[in-house]
Amino acid sequence: MATRTAIIEQIYDDIRDKILKNEYAPGSKLSENSLSSDYNCSRTPVREAIKRLEQDGFVTVLPQSGSYVKELTLKDYQHIAEVRTYLESLAFRLNCENEVDIGPFSAILDAMDSCDMENPNEVMTFSDLHFQFHLEMVKASGNEILLTTFNRLNLNTNSLLFYQRLSTQGKIQTQEEHRKILDFLEKRDATRGEKFMFAHLWRKRNAYKRSRV
Amino acid sequence: MATRTAIIEQIYDDIRDKILKNEYAPGSKLSENSLSSDYNCSRTPVREAIKRLEQDGFVTVLPQSGSYVKELTLKDYQHIAEVRTYLESLAFRLNCENEVDIGPFSAILDAMDSCDMENPNEVMTFSDLHFQFHLEMVKASGNEILLTTFNRLNLNTNSLLFYQRLSTQGKIQTQEEHRKILDFLEKRDATRGEKFMFAHLWRKRNAYKRSRV
DNA sequence: TCACTGATACTTGTATGCTAGTTTGTGTTT
DNA sequence: AAACACAAACTAGCATACAAGTATCAGTGA
Incomplete structure (x- = not known):
């Protein structure tokens, strides 16, 4: 098989x-x-992986110099948030x-509810689940191209935590929206629901846009 | 420099x-x-290019067998049309x-107007310009990530011509919408315009969806 | 005639060597 | 001490060699 x-x-x-x-x-x-020594293989597979990461905007390759984890600007974050929203x-x-069955979504929200926002570890779990919720939304759509496109967005931890209200109060508000x-x-209710989903995400985009110095 | x-x-x-x-x-x-003999180079660069094409959904690679230009199903076309619309x-x-300045867009529409839809060659030009119009819309946005994402969609000729009204009458109607x-x-007028743009593209998506056999 | 088997010629996957460009650090000069 | 120049060590780009899986086809058996 295609194990190689x-x-x-x-x-x-x-x-x-690791970048995310x-x-x-x-x-x-x-x-x-x-x-290549980390993964116990030759440079070739590493090289192809890095090339793919470069293509997806996770890495910057300077010829004959090196590959570096991309440093995203606020503008980049804004652009990503825009695409993500749509x-x-x-x-x-x-x-x-x-x-689609809303069961899996409810389960994630319930798990998020039980996170204690005073405990940094659980805040981390909350954020992970939060992302899971949104990812699940895309996965459930049954549109593989949409999923692939979404996965290529550099939605790293920094971007996800930006302007997130990680207090107990913030959790309540976020969960209400979810x-x-x-x-x-x-x-x-596609029409009204989509409008609400849009607003939920576009607000974050506007936060990026406003915070431009 | 990075010419290599x-x-x-x-x-x-x-x-x-060539695939498009x-x-x-x-x-x-x-x-x-x-x-690699076509391009007078070794397999390595060709291989990396093919890997990228595979990642973008233009090519299917069967390990130890070969790489093939992807055959898209109607469902694929539908999925692509959905993402494209948004x-x-x-x-x-x-x-x-x-x-943004609407000048460049007007110019494309004018060029499209002058295409004689009874002449197959000019129908081709019309289609090219039609795609140009939409591509320009994305380019002008100033969102590089959006542009990259858009370019990775397999919007090949088959998909673009599908259910296109390539008659003189069809041209008039298309141009009215543009x-x-x-x-x-x-x-x-972002709100109403976006709604119209959405309908313009979603209609094609629905055509794909309906034509499922 | 058909089904099966096995060898052969293909394919891509991976490793490695060489080349050329970039960075870095050291030694010299001022 | 500071600035420059040069050399050595590092980087990735590309070519090539080998490994391993796959497809094809001829030949043999029934």
Whole structure:
């Protein structure tokens, strides 16, 4: 089977994950040599993985110099938020049309509810679940191209935490919105639900836009 | 400078172009060997280009077997049309916000007007310009991530021509809609314009959806 | 005639070597 | 001490060699 080609995939996913989780900090170097020894393989698969990451905007490659984790500007974050808003609005509409089961979504929201926002660890869990909720929305749509497109957006931890209200009060407000989104989804109210989903995400985009110095 | 790495870029663009223009037919084989002799280089750059094309959904790579131009199903076309609709709606909104100059757009529409739809050659030109119009809309937005995302959609000739009304009558109707879009853009009427742009594109999506057999 | 088997010629996957450009650090000069 | 120049060490770009899986086709058996 196609187990061989999975090496590149695995390296790509791994590095991407570490970038999104800020384990590889923006600006830090990704050397083909050191990575190839990390993964116990030659430079070739590492190289292809880095090329893919470059294509997706996670990495900047300077020829004959090195590959570096991309440092995103506020403008980049704004642009990503804009695209994201529209992609997720589409996802919501498709989910209404497909009459998807809201069970999995409810489960995530319930798990988020039980996070204690005074405990930093659980705040982290809350953020992870928050992203899960949105990712699930895209996955459920059944549009593979939409999912691929969404996954290529550099939605790293920094971008996700930006202007997030991580207090207990903030959690309550966020969850209220999420439950409202789920209500619209349950009622298959694409028009009003999409509008609400749009507003939910576009607000963040506007935060990026305003915070330009 | 970074002239070396441009080889991959060039090969990628070239193959992508040929796929979009149906010069490489869906299902046809893209051998690394024959391509590397075509471009007078080794397999390495060709290979990286193909990997990128695979990532973008233009090519299917079967391990130890070969790379093939992806054969898109109606469902794929539908999915692409869905994503496209939302991306271009975003582009329109951004163009309103940025108060872009409608001059270049008018120029394209004028050129389209002068195409004789009884002449197959000019029908081709009309289609090219039609795509240009939509691409320009995305380019003008100033959102690089949006542009990259849009370019990665497999909007090939087949998909673009599908259910296109290529008669003189069809041209008139299409152009009316385009001029209306431009009107909204000139008035910076993001809300109503976006709605119109959305309908303009979503109709095509629905055509794909209905034509499922 | 058909079904199966096996060898062969293909394909891509991976490793490695070489080249050319960039960075860095050291030693010299002022 | 500071600035410059040069050399050495590092980087990725690309070519090539080998490994391993896949498809094809001829030949043999029934």
